[in-house]
Amino acid sequence: MADTPRSVLDDAWGRIPHSRETQGDSGSFTQTRIERVLTLLVGPGALVLGAQAFAAAFGTGDEAPGWHLPMTLGVFLPLVAMIIACAVGRLARMFAGLFAVVFLVALALWPLATAGGPPPVPTENPWIFYLINIATLAAVVAFPLPAQIAWTVAAPLLFGGVRLLQAGGDPDFVLPVLLDVSFALILGSVLLTLAWMYRSVAVNVDQTRTLAVSSYAAAAAAAASEHERVAVAALMHDSVLGALLAAERATTPRERTLAVSMAREALTRLANAEKDALEGSDEPVPATRLADDIEIAARDLGVDLEVARRVEDGTPRVPGRVARALVLASMQAVANAVQHADAQGLSVQLAGYAAPGSIAVRVRDAGAGFDVDAIPADRLGIRGSIIARVSAVGGRSDIDSGAAGTTVTLEWESGDRW
Incomplete structure (x- = not known):
């Protein structure tokens, strides 16, 4: 069978070098890389700004007694966890989200924490100010775009309000606070825009790559199908020609036996040429599987058919090739009944016998019937698709047609050679 477009796509994707974080996902190759680059950049950036804030925290704090240590530990511990997670590439999203939330909580508590503390100085910013844009970076790593925008805007504005x-x-604080808020908003917007731009480019690159590889897969699949079609045609030509030559030159019983074997193989290939998709494993299947396959195939013809089943316990399993041949031959008989008898009185029966181990399929219709012996030699619907197909797997077929209708009987015994 020719490779499907999906299998060719997987093969093409397998030729692209992969890192640990990009294996197995052909649709987000660049996106995954960009996400990793962003986390690697966020770590050092947060480290620099965090060190500045940490140094400022050792100065004269704005918090009231008893608040400074809990506030710094509550903010800096999640920050350190985020920096480490970004550096190692594990759990970065979780710890970044934790810091972003904790920082906003700390900002909301800032008026309470500074109540009763030293008076603030307009020209000196508290240590928490230097972490505003780190919160923006954390949101970029942890949250979707709407939440990133919300954090980028909310953190500076909240700082301005609590300050x-x-x-x-x-009044002396109004202008310095407005400048600080404006600076934080501008820097946060730049960081957010850069992250959004790189992610958008990554998505476009991945979509373009997927389309390109899919086009290659479709072209490769078409080429493989055409190559297989040519190979199969050549093989069938050779097998049929070889069978004919062997039959013409056969003079001894051994040569005749060989010619019959070659002819049977050629007929099998010819009979199944139009149903390549049904070729598959020769693993034996239960007899009732034939009835299921016939019903499914009949629905494809637009016929709502229920196969009557009478299968004895101990009925042997049917080899896959035999099962396919019986199903295809049965469907040819059903198709003939639909075409020539308008499906009048159409019924299908499946019988399985334990002793001797055998299978019988009977297709009946109540049409006008026909003369089997008068069928032209070039009409292969019965000769090729029913008689030859069943004979090729060691089975037997019988066609009884008259004014009362037509009955096609297909039989196979487990002891038959196929």
């Missing part, structure tokens, strides 16, 4: 509350609405 003015800390100053008690002192």
Whole structure:
């Protein structure tokens, strides 16, 4: 069988070098790489800004007594966990999201934490200010785009609000706070835009790659199918020609036996040429499987058919090749009944016998019937698709047709050579 487009696509994808984080996903090759690059960049960036904030935290704090240590530990511990996770490439999304949430909580608590503390100075920013844009980076790593935008806008604005509350609405703080908020918004917007741009480019690259590889897969599959078609045609030509030559030159019983064997193989290939998709394993199947396959195939013809089953316990399993031949021959008989008898009185019976181990399929219709002996030699619907097909697997076929209708009987015994 020719490779399917999907198998060719998988083969093509397998030729692309993979790292540990990109194996097995041909649809997000560049996206995965970009996500890894972003986390690697966020780690050092957060480390630099975090070190600045950590150094500022050792100075004179704005918090009231008892608040400084819990606030710094509560913010910096998630920050350190995020930096480590980004560096090793594991759990970065989880720890980044944790820091982003913790930071907003710390900002919301800032007025309470600074109540009763040293008076703030307009020209000096508290240590928590230096972490605003780290929160933006954390949101870029952890959240989808709408949440990233929300964090980029909310963190600076929240800082501005809590800073003015800390100053008690002192007018001297308004301009410095506006400048700080503007700076944080601009820097956060730049960081967010860069991350969005790189991710968008990665998505477009992956989509283009997928389309290109899919086009290659379709072309390769078509070429493989054509190559197989040519090879099969040449093989069938050679097998039929060889069988004819062997039959013509056969003079001894041994040569005749060989010619019969060659002819049987050629007939099998000819009979199944139009049903390549049904070729498959020769693993034996239960007798009832034939009835199921006949019903499914009949529905493809637009015939709602229920096969009557009478299978004895101990009925032998049917080899896969035999089962396919009987099903295809039965469907040819059903197709003939639909075409020539308008499916009048159409019924199919499957019988299985334990002793002797055998299978029988009977297809009946109530049409006008026909003269089997008068069928032209070039009409292969019965000779090729029924008689030859069943004979090729060691079975027997019988066609009884008259004014009362037509009965096609297909039989196979487990002791027959096939």
